Amino acid sequence: MGDDHAGHDHVWADDLTKNQGLVLGTLAHSDGPLSAYDILDKLREDGLRAPLQVYRALDKLMERGLAHRLESLNAFVACADANCHRRGLIAFAICEDCGKVDEFADPLIDERLGVWAGARGFAVARTTMEIRGKCANCAAA
Ligand SMILES: [Zn+2]
Numbered sequence: 001m002g003d004d005h006a007g008h009d010h011v012w013a014d015d016l017t018k019n020q021g022l023v024l025g026t027l028a029h030s031d032g033p034l035s036a037y038d039i040l041d042k043l044r045e046d047g048l049r050a051p052l053q054v055y056r057a058l059d060k061l062m063e064r065g066l067a068h069r070l071e072s073l074n075a076f077v078a079c080a081d082a083n084c085h086r087r088g089l090i091a092f093a094i095c096e097d098c099g100k101v102d103e104f105a106d107p108l109i110d111e112r113l114g115v116w117a118g119a120r121g122f123a124v125a126r127t128t129m130e131i132r133g134k135c136a137n138c139a140a141a
């Protein structure tokens with residue numbers, strides 16, 4: 001990939017398709033979560049025309065843990081940790097004022113949920129936790 005969007009030096013960029021690289025680059029450079037249509041708007045110049053192209057790329061990126069979907073916003077973010085690729089709990093703190101999203105993991109919560117699921121024989125595919133409120137900056141303002 002020799003285009004400008006591949007200029008970042010993250011290790012995850014090497015075996016992505018062109019569209020996956022473009023979509024991930026757009027998410028990685030965004031200040032906040034983007035809807036599929038936001039992404040499409042930003043990539044029209046790069047030749048993406050159809051929402052389906054964006055959705056296909058997003059599906060693959062999410063499968064690999066490189067991007068996450070924020071269910072409550074119906075929007076997407078690049079994974080904050082290129083090494084996470086984690087199964088299990090992924091938590092997001094979403095600021096309702098500035099739109100900032102912090103991704104984190106908490107082994108203790110993960111463990112508690114694991115105990116709950118184990119006791120009920122529930123096979124967990126993924127857990128996404130979304131906390132809404134104000135980030136430290138906005139809360140202080
Ligand atoms: Zn992640």
Ligand SMILES: [Zn+2]
Nearest residue numbers: 095098135138
């Ligand atoms: Zn904020």
